Amino acid sequence: MDVVVFLLQAVLCLLTLPLHLLALFGCWQPLWSKYFPYLMAVLTLKSNQKIAGKKQELFSRIKKLAGASGKVTLLELGCGTGANFEFYPAGCRVTCIDPNPHFKKLLTESMAKNKHLQYEEFLVAPGEDMSQVADGSMDAVVCTLVLCSVQSPKKVLQEVQRVLRPGGIFFFWEHVAEPPGSWALMWQQVAEPTWKHIGDGCYLTRETWKDLERAKFSELQLEWQPPPFKWLPVGPHIMGLAVK
Structure with missing residues (x-):
C-alpha cells in the first residue's frame, strides 16, 4: 500500500508541478494567502x-458561561471569515485570532452583520503562540477547521488551556483522517502533499481526536459527523467540547 501511495502521490505532483514549484521557491504561500479567504468565504x-442545526446545538452552551454581567469572553482561534458569529448568543465579547491578516476585511464584514456580538479585537498570531491573550481570561475558546493546518496541535491545545479560566469550555469542529486501512484514507494520503498547498497548510490525515484525549481536559465530549462535502478529500468531522 505504501508503494502504491507513493507512486500515486508522484503522479499527482507531476500533474500539479507548477503549484509545487511555486511552493518550493516560496512564491505560492504569499500569493495564495491573499485569495484563500475568498475561497473560504x-x-x-x-x-x-x-450544518447550521449542529452548530446551533454545539454553541448553545456558550450562554451558560455568562457571569453576573451577562457577558461571555470568547476567543475564536483561526477565526477566518467569521462564519461562526451568527451562531453565538448575544452578550459575547469576541476576540479573534488568525495568522492570516488578509481575513480582516471579510471578518469585519461578518462582524457588521452580527450586531448581537461585541467585537473586541483581531490579533494576527498563530495558535501555538497566543501570548497577546492573558492567562485565564476567556470563558470560551472556539476552534473550527483549524487544527488540521496548525504546526503543532499539542502546543495549540496547551495555549487553549492557558487562556481559558477554570471551568471554561473549548468548542471544536474539525475534519480528521478516514479509518485505518480504508481506500478513503489511501486517497487522502495521495492527495495530502498537493492539498496542503491548496488548503493553506491543511493536513487531511490528522487524528485530532487523539490530541484532544491527550490534552487531559477535565471533561471531553466528542461526536462524529459525516463531511458536508462528499466531493472534497476531507474525511469525517468531529464536533464537541472540552472543559478545562
Missing part, C-alpha cells in the same frame, strides 16, 4: 447551510 457559507 464561499465554502463556509455553503457549509453553514448544511
Whole structure:
C-alpha cells in the first residue's frame, strides 16, 4: 500500500508541478494567502447551510458561561471569515485570532452583520503562540477547521488551556483522517502533499481526536459527523467540547 501511495502521490505532483514549484521557491504561500479567504468565504457559507442545526446545538452552551454581567469572553482561534458569529448568543465579547491578516476585511464584514456580538479585537498570531491573550481570561475558546493546518496541535491545545479560566469550555469542529486501512484514507494520503498547498497548510490525515484525549481536559465530549462535502478529500468531522 505504501508503494502504491507513493507512486500515486508522484503522479499527482507531476500533474500539479507548477503549484509545487511555486511552493518550493516560496512564491505560492504569499500569493495564495491573499485569495484563500475568498475561497473560504464561499465554502463556509455553503457549509453553514448544511450544518447550521449542529452548530446551533454545539454553541448553545456558550450562554451558560455568562457571569453576573451577562457577558461571555470568547476567543475564536483561526477565526477566518467569521462564519461562526451568527451562531453565538448575544452578550459575547469576541476576540479573534488568525495568522492570516488578509481575513480582516471579510471578518469585519461578518462582524457588521452580527450586531448581537461585541467585537473586541483581531490579533494576527498563530495558535501555538497566543501570548497577546492573558492567562485565564476567556470563558470560551472556539476552534473550527483549524487544527488540521496548525504546526503543532499539542502546543495549540496547551495555549487553549492557558487562556481559558477554570471551568471554561473549548468548542471544536474539525475534519480528521478516514479509518485505518480504508481506500478513503489511501486517497487522502495521495492527495495530502498537493492539498496542503491548496488548503493553506491543511493536513487531511490528522487524528485530532487523539490530541484532544491527550490534552487531559477535565471533561471531553466528542461526536462524529459525516463531511458536508462528499466531493472534497476531507474525511469525517468531529464536533464537541472540552472543559478545562
